[in-house]
Amino acid sequence: MLLTDSRLVGPVRVVGSGLLGTSIGLGLRAKGIDVILDDASPANLSLAVDYGAGRPAEPDDSPQLIIVCVPPDVTGRVVAAELAAFPDAIVTDVASVKVQPLEELRAAGADLSRYIGSHPLAGRERGGAVAGRADLFLGRPWVVTGHDDISYREGSAIDDLILDLGAVLVELSPEEHDRAVALVSHVPQLIATLLAKRLLGAAHSSVGLAGQGLRDTTRIAASEPELWVQILGANAPAITPILRAYRDDLDAVLAALEHPTAPGARRTLAEAIAAGNAGVAAIPGKHGQDRRYSQMVVMVDDRPGELARLLTEIGASGVNMEDLRLEHSPGAQIGLAEISVLPEVEQQLTDELESRGWRIAGASL
Amino acid sequence: MLLTDSRLVGPVRVVGSGLLGTSIGLGLRAKGIDVILDDASPANLSLAVDYGAGRPAEPDDSPQLIIVCVPPDVTGRVVAAELAAFPDAIVTDVASVKVQPLEELRAAGADLSRYIGSHPLAGRERGGAVAGRADLFLGRPWVVTGHDDISYREGSAIDDLILDLGAVLVELSPEEHDRAVALVSHVPQLIATLLAKRLLGAAHSSVGLAGQGLRDTTRIAASEPELWVQILGANAPAITPILRAYRDDLDAVLAALEHPTAPGARRTLAEAIAAGNAGVAAIPGKHGQDRRYSQMVVMVDDRPGELARLLTEIGASGVNMEDLRLEHSPGAQIGLAEISVLPEVEQQLTDELESRGWRIAGASL
Numbered sequence: 001m002l003l004t005d006s007r008l009v010g011p012v013r014v015v016g017s018g019l020l021g022t023s024i025g026l027g028l029r030a031k032g033i034d035v036i037l038d039d040a041s042p043a044n045l046s047l048a049v050d051y052g053a054g055r056p057a058e059p060d061d062s063p064q065l066i067i068v069c070v071p072p073d074v075t076g077r078v079v080a081a082e083l084a085a086f087p088d089a090i091v092t093d094v095a096s097v098k099v100q101p102l103e104e105l106r107a108a109g110a111d112l113s114r115y116i117g118s119h120p121l122a123g124r125e126r127g128g129a130v131a132g133r134a135d136l137f138l139g140r141p142w143v144v145t146g147h148d149d150i151s152y153r154e155g156s157a158i159d160d161l162i163l164d165l166g167a168v169l170v171e172l173s174p175e176e177h178d179r180a181v182a183l184v185s186h187v188p189q190l191i192a193t194l195l196a197k198r199l200l201g202a203a204h205s206s207v208g209l210a211g212q213g214l215r216d217t218t219r220i221a222a223s224e225p226e227l228w229v230q231i232l233g234a235n236a237p238a239i240t241p242i243l244r245a246y247r248d249d250l251d252a253v254l255a256a257l258e259h260p261t262a263p264g265a266r267r268t269l270a271e272a273i274a275a276g277n278a279g280v281a282a283i284p285g286k287h288g289q290d291r292r293y294s295q296m297v298v299m300v301d302d303r304p305g306e307l308a309r310l311l312t313e314i315g316a317s318g319v320n321m322e323d324l325r326l327e328h329s330p331g332a333q334i335g336l337a338e339i340s341v342l343p344e345v346e347q348q349l350t351d352e353l354e355s356r357g358w359r360i361a362g363a364s365l
Numbered sequence: 366m367l368l369t370d371s372r373l374v375g376p377v378r379v380v381g382s383g384l385l386g387t388s389i390g391l392g393l394r395a396k397g398i399d400v401i402l403d404d405a406s407p408a409n410l411s412l413a414v415d416y417g418a419g420r421p422a423e424p425d426d427s428p429q430l431i432i433v434c435v436p437p438d439v440t441g442r443v444v445a446a447e448l449a450a451f452p453d454a455i456v457t458d459v460a461s462v463k464v465q466p467l468e469e470l471r472a473a474g475a476d477l478s479r480y481i482g483s484h485p486l487a488g489r490e491r492g493g494a495v496a497g498r499a500d501l502f503l504g505r506p507w508v509v510t511g512h513d514d515i516s517y518r519e520g521s522a523i524d525d526l527i528l529d530l531g532a533v534l535v536e537l538s539p540e541e542h543d544r545a546v547a548l549v550s551h552v553p554q555l556i557a558t559l560l561a562k563r564l565l566g567a568a569h570s571s572v573g574l575a576g577q578g579l580r581d582t583t584r585i586a587a588s589e590p591e592l593w594v595q596i597l598g599a600n601a602p603a604i605t606p607i608l609r610a611y612r613d614d615l616d617a618v619l620a621a622l623e624h625p626t627a628p629g630a631r632r633t634l635a636e637a638i639a640a641g642n643a644g645v646a647a648i649p650g651k652h653g654q655d656r657r658y659s660q661m662v663v664m665v666d667d668r669p670g671e672l673a674r675l676l677t678e679i680g681a682s683g684v685n686m687e688d689l690r691l692e693h694s695p696g697a698q699i700g701l702a703e704i705s706v707l708p709e710v711e712q713q714l715t716d717e718l719e720s721r722g723w724r725i726a727g728a729s730l
Contacts, residue, residue: 279561
């Protein structure tokens with residue numbers, strides 16, 4: 001065993017060399033840890049080794065920790081095989097559902113005293129080894145789903161892995177995790193997908209009116225079908241109650257719109273929109289704070305360097321920009337930059353930018 | 366009448382001094398046009414006059430063009446009153462629905478040879494006079510909805526207004542307009558609203574896992590209930606068919622998720638996600654182009670000036686940044702900047718930024 005500046009000691013075995021497996025390997029290699037890579041595809045394995053994410057397995061390897069980074073459909077089976085093949089190792093996985101793998105392992109009689117599931121919420125799960133980055137997990141939540149069959153001491157190897165990779169450790173039960181990701185990820189995915197589907201076959205003049213609202217609402221619908229079918233299928237028990245409640249709300253709104261002048265119809269619509277306002281406000285803001293910012297929209301000519309000049313001048317004004325969004329107007333060689341600042345400095349920044357010739361176009365996109 | 370550098374000649378009368386009315390007044394005043402403001406609320410009127418959006422009405426005013434900028438519920442009635450009070454003026458309105466006002470005017474026997482509806486798609490319709498900006502319409506689509514009762518010559522005064530304000534003229538029938546905004550604005554609003562509503566009462570640990578996907582999908586759910594109830598009610602006939610088709614798709618997906626291992630269930634999910642992929646691809650990109658960009662994610666320390674430094678260095682590399690999105694990771698003093706560039710310059714920019722010490726965190730947020 002090699003002593004390093006990390007909390008973990010190696011060797012660590014990573015099974016599956018897609019985006020997550022490769023990124024974990026790169027992150028641990030950067031800490032000086034011996035990483036053993038394995039993949040059902042020899043071509044994928046060579047690629048990840050070429051990228052420096054680890055070395056191929058050798059017959060006498062004795063890993064202390066194994067991280068299974070394979071698609072959700074096969075996660076339970078691969079974890080069970082790893083537990084059997086390496087009777088001294090702690091095994092985790094990174095699948096985005098957590099109840100199903102645990103149930104599969106329990107049904108298969110696997111040694112659960114050495115398994116603890118986990119899930120890094122790190123970008124989209126696609127891209128393969130070529131998109132892998134040692135920094136992929138920096139600042140991202142990484143959920144660990146404990147259970148009664150593993151001791152605190154055994155489970156803590158996973159905590160060390162997460163902290164070594166710079167992620168933020170979140171502890172939830174498998175059921176809590178699956179309900180949480182159903183709500184914040186899987187249901188939004190379906191909602192966005194079905195909305196984007198409505199755009200198929202629409203007149204070009206219609207979609208040409210699309211603004212930032214439609215773009216934002218449908219962005220995640222560009223996700224990979226194969227992976228999402230597995231995720232949605234595996235987490236169906238947590239998704240369906242939320243989706244059913246959504247469908248019931250939708251039916252109520254639809255009934256109101258079918259008779260918009262009937263008694264109560266406008267109230268139904270108003271209550272839905274007000275509830276949506278409250279729901280958005282429940283999403284934590286920057287750095288988990290709930291503080292709200294003022295938005296101002298600045299016109300930026302579509303030339304290289306103009307946006308940098310704007311941000312430099314904002315920096316020079318001494319105002320800290322809390323967030324930035326860009327929008328390009330259809331048919332115009334001009335962009336709009338929406339800048340979020342603390343409400344108390346909005347007027348100062350407006351005056352400052354206008355005095356430097358910037359045009360302020362409105363209060364929000 | 367005053368001759369100006371604009372296409373329009375004044376005086377122009379603007380009825381309603383909210384965000385849109387005030388912005389139109391400011392834009393026309395900047396062109397040297399005499400703008401007469403009116404508002405049912407004397408306080409709102411004084412405020413818009415104070416901001417320089419125009420002057421109060423006088424008894425012998427004889428406007429050539431009248432723009433009605435009042436909420437959708439009262440648009441038809443106010444347009445009818447203006448047509449009757451100023452028998453020589455052309456009248457337009459800016460309501461975000463177009464069939465209902467025309468039908469109301471036709472039913473009321475109004476002089477449709479002097480009325481043509483229009484709709485500027487300029488940000489959110491809120492904020493009042495205080496948020497008004499002369500540049501609000503620059504580069505934004507502004508739909509004109511012609512009909513058979515007005516001549517080409519009479520209607521062209523509206524074209525001049527739109528071009529004077531720097532907007533992009535789009536011609537649609539009232540029905541085409543209402544179907545288009547139902548698809549790209551009103552249905553997405555409802556979809557996002559009902560999704561955000563699901564977050565109410567969720568555990569803090571659940572919404573704490575929210576990433577950019579949920580934020581984007583629900584952002585527009587923060588909209589004002591009063592205005593949206595009017596818009597949705599007025600455009601119900603165009604919204605309901607789209608929402609019904611959405612609900613039917615949702616029911617099919619829900620049925621698949623209730624029996625995820627049944628024959629055909631996975632195919633239903635896969636086809637929905639693939640259709641969503643195709644729908645997203647149908648939304649025009651920057652400047653109406655359909656060209657796709659490569660995304661790269663750069664880590665940016667959360668200190669004033671760091672983002673400006675990044676953009677300055679991108680500018681210095683000679684690469685044109687096509688788009689930029691920021692994300693702040695929960696619990697971390699670090700931000701992620703997703704930069705869109707042409708695929709052929711991605712590697713060059715990656716090398717350039719890494720050589721300057723920037724950390725590239727992945728291929729997309």
